[in-house]
Amino acid sequence: MKKLIMTFLIFFIFSSLLISQNKNYKGAELRTKQYFKYGRFEVRMKSVQVEGTLSTFFTYFDGTPDDPWSSTKWNEIDIEILGRYSNSAQWNVITSGSTNHVRSEITDFNPHTDFHIYGFEWTNQYIAWFIDGKEVYRQTGNHVLTVTRPQKIMMNIWLPQYPDWVGKFNPITLPAFAYYDWVSYSSYTPGAGNNGTNNNFTFQWKDEFTTEDKDRWERATHTWTGNNVNFIKENIAFQDGMMILCLTDATNIGYVDKVSPKLLWARTSAGKITAIFSEVVDKQTAESKGNYFIPGLEISSVKLLGDGRTIVLDCPSLNLNSNYNLLLQRGVKDIAVPSNDSQLQNILVIKSEPLQFPLKINVGGENYQTYIKNQIYRADSTEYGYNEGSKASTQDPISNTEEDPVYQSEINGVVKYYIRVPNGRYFVRLLFSENYFTEEGKRIFDVYAESKLIFDNFDIFKESGNKKALIKIIPTVEVHDELLELHFASEIQRTLLNGIVIDYLGPTKVENENSYDYGLSISQNFPNPFNGATNINFNLNESSQVKFKVYDFLGREVYSENLGLLNKGNNNVTWNGINLKGMNLSSGVYFYFVEGKNRSEIKKLILLN
Known part of the structure; x- marks a missing residue:
């Protein structure tokens, strides 16, 4: 789960089974009947590619006859994949009174477009997470020692009520499906195992989901405050050797798609228009120019990107100062069986507003001198901004700078920062000030630029002390998709960012070879x-x-x-x-x-x- 606010939310998850709440959307949850204490837990899954959604695999203590559940006994280990991101997965450990133990792990693939193996090892000394068999993150703090209660294995798909965390949900993206190929469990047997780290785990079982094992699994029927869906049994399907969790409206439940693909939005950039569909679409029909029409503008080609939803329409004569409408014709098919065809649709194309360089952003604050104010990033409507995190500030003076207001305000817990830029090379400076902790080792995180690790185990206080400005330089960042992405991944405590300064250095080598x-x-x-x-x-x-x-x-x-x-x-x-x-x-x-x-x-x- 996510952040301190989520600890309050999750309090309700299993303590109050609010079956009577008739919500507009329906999700699903499958859980084991058996409890497990320690072990290696793995799943091969493909998550939902819809903003506002969550696809999960986790273990959770929901009470036993001899040890009833209470919030003071919280034990949970999470793998959660947010539908809003195309290159990350989230890990977390939740315990009673815990501080933040969440990490957003960057991936070199899109979790929503193919199957990958996710897992974690839970022992009395550490909890470690794995992707495709490789360990990517480990927690060994004192909180790990409190995760001692037996837990059930669970998988669910739902709609959190917190758009700052999961993004803004659009109902026309339903139905959506998360696919689970198999789940396996190995017990913790240090010194005597046959798999896992140092062969300290012993294989016990693997469910390939060829059929529903009702002795092992049960379908949940509950909800909780902060969840916009009811879990219903009908939204779990066993088909084609997979277990499928369905996210639907209240009418069209189950593993069925009768909805036509629609355009969510479209926006201009130099010489092209980028648009996104409500669901994955068929490549051949999506790339047919005849399925689109823009009055007053010729479309030279259409390309469907790797996410299966985004199209790029090349329009060499596009004028960034002009207004355009994009008309979708009948004929673009989705990948449902049987497929659904797009219907006539007319949307206004959003005009981009190119940023000027050098670009200075007061992250967490308002306009200040040559710095522009911060904002939340929306793919359909903004040129820059952050995803996740909350504002924090201090009135105390900041040393080593004459720009105190920039360093006094911050986004705490930031995961992503996006800036729309022309393809090219950029000189990036990240501005930090540790305004809370007064000793090293209390806040440590990693910083990525364009999916490349730039600063590993970064500790602001260790480098600059308390309430002292620190600038970290990234000499060259190459952008090839017109979106400069910064990613922040926590090691200990929450990430933070105070400011960003970006200078344009010029085209990349590839663009130069193309006669730029x-x-x-x-x-x-x-x-x-x-x-x-x-x-x-x-x-x-x-x-x-x-x-x-x-x-x-x-x-x-x-x-x-x-x-x-x-x-x-x-x-x-x-x-x-x-x-x-x-x-x-x-x-x-x-x-x-x-x-x-x-x-x-x-x-x-x-x-x-």
Whole structure:
């Protein structure tokens, strides 16, 4: 489950079986009749690709005749996959009075488009999670020692009432289905097993779901406060060697799809329109140009992306300042058996509002000087923003900066930050301040950019102390899908982010090979390392106003010079290793930055003073 607020929500899950609540949507839950204490638990599953939904595999103590359930006895171990994300899964351990033990694990695949094996090992010393047999995360804190009560194995699909966590649900995305290929259990037998870590687990059983084993499993029929569905028995199907959990409306229940695919939204970008369907659609019919019409605009091609729902319509003559309507014709099929065809639909295409660089975002705060305010990211309507987390702030002064308001506010528990950008290379600075903890080891998390691990086991306090500005530099981030994605994964306690600064560096190598005009290129400084002065040569493809900047290794701007209007061709700037006040800088690694009309370049240098 998710966050401290979720601990309150989950209090109701099994303690109050509110069968009488007649909710508009129906989900499903399958659980074992038997309890298990310790072991290796695995599932091969494919989750639901619908924003606002949750597909799960977990163990939970719901009380025994000799040990009745109460909130003070909470024991739960979770694998949860949010339908809003295409590249992550979530782990959590919930205990009585627990602090945050949740981690959002980035994946190198889309959990919703294919089957993968997820699992966890639960012992009296650790709880570890696995993807496709590889351990990806482990918890060993004191809270693990309190997970001692026997638990049932459970799987469910539901609609949490918390859009800040799971995203905004749209009813036209129903029905939706989560597929479970098999579940297995191995008991914990340290020193005497046949599988798992160090062969400390002994295989007990594996259910392939060829039929329903009613001696092992039972279908749940309950709900709870904070859950927008009732669990019903009819929404569990055993078919084609799988167990299928169904998420439906109150009328069309069970494993059946009679709903036509619809367009949820469409939006412009340079030379194309991107749109998304309500469900996975057939590739051949989805890529047929004849199934779409845009008045006043020619569609040169249509491509269905890997998620099976998103289409990109190439429109070379598209004008970003114009308004467009996208008309869906009859003929796009979904993948149901039998299939459903799209019906006539007319939607207004959302106009994008390209961001300007350098881009500065006051994460957690409002507009401040050259920083723009933070916002929640919506794929259909915003150019940037965060997913998950809550705002926090302090009025205490922040040292090592003159931009206190940026570092005084934060998003605590952030998982994703998205920025719509043109494809290219970017110089990214992340701004942090540890305003709560006063010793190292209390908050540790990982930071990813475009799915690549950038900062591992990052501890803000360890690097900068309390209430002190810290800037972390990512020298180059390449974006190939017009969306710069930052991912934050907790190791200990909640993640946080105070600010973001992004500079555009220019096109990627791929774009250059496609005859993209670079506009600016810089050479390595000489001499390097240097003492006294160093020269930087750069070439302009056209006359341009040029700025020269230097940043220290912490991302702080230490020198800036406006070089004015320079002519096309070779140019040069000399830097004497001084700061903005004309004082000599200390020895170290610095980044020099040349900014032209349409492009910037950055390189690293070494100063020896």
